[in-house]
Amino acid sequence: MTALAGLEQFLISKGCKLTRSRRIILQGLLDNEGWSNAREIYAYVQARVHKINFSTIYRNLDALTSIGLLCRVERADAVNYYTLNQASGHHHHLICKSCHKICQLDFCPLPQMDPETLQNFTEVECRFDLYGFCHECQENKKYTDGNGSD
Numbered sequence: 150m151t152a153l154a155g156l157e158q159f160l161i162s163k164g165c166k167l168t169r170s171r172r173i174i175l176q177g178l179l180d181n182e183g184w185s186n187a188r189e190i191y192a193y194v195q196a197r198v199h200k201i202n203f204s205t206i207y208r209n210l211d212a213l214t215s216i217g218l219l220c221r222v223e224r225a226d227a228v229n230y231y232t233l234n235q236a237s238g239h240h241h242h243l244i245c246k247s248c249h250k251i252c253q254l255d256f257c258p259l260p261q262m263d264p265e266t267l268q269n270f271t272e273v274e275c276r277f278d279l280y281g282f283c284h285e286c287q288e289n290k291k292y293t294d295g296n297g298s299d
Contacts, residue, residue, distance in 0.1 A: 220234040254279065
């Protein structure tokens with residue numbers, strides 16, 4: 150089974166329709182093998198399906214994210230980026246504020262939190278991303294110290 154066929158099968162198993170747009174979005178994410186923003190995905194899809202609205206891309210990205218097929222992070226530039234969710238479970242991200250590199254973090258602080266801290270909320274979901282400067286940007290001095298000086 151191809152990677153695309155596996156993704157399509159997962160999509161159908163979640164009760165979602167397999168549209169031409171969704172198939173092309175998934176193929177684009179497979180081809181990219183990294184993180185893409187909605188504009189990049191839109192350009193990829195538009196090159197293959199001439200008449201498509203940007204809002205259709207957003208709706209599909211939201212739907213694919215909500216069923217767990219995609220992973221979404223908001224980078225320091227305030228733009229959402231998407232990739233295929235290949236993690237084996239709940240995870241978070243380390244995001245470089247300079248080069249925007251995204252690394253998976255297999256740690257979640259939620260299980261260690263006292264229920265009282267959570268104010269007795271139930272079914273709590275956690276979105277936890279850390280922002281900083283990766284080793285390469287530190288080595289190349291491609292960041293500021295927060296005071297505007299290099």
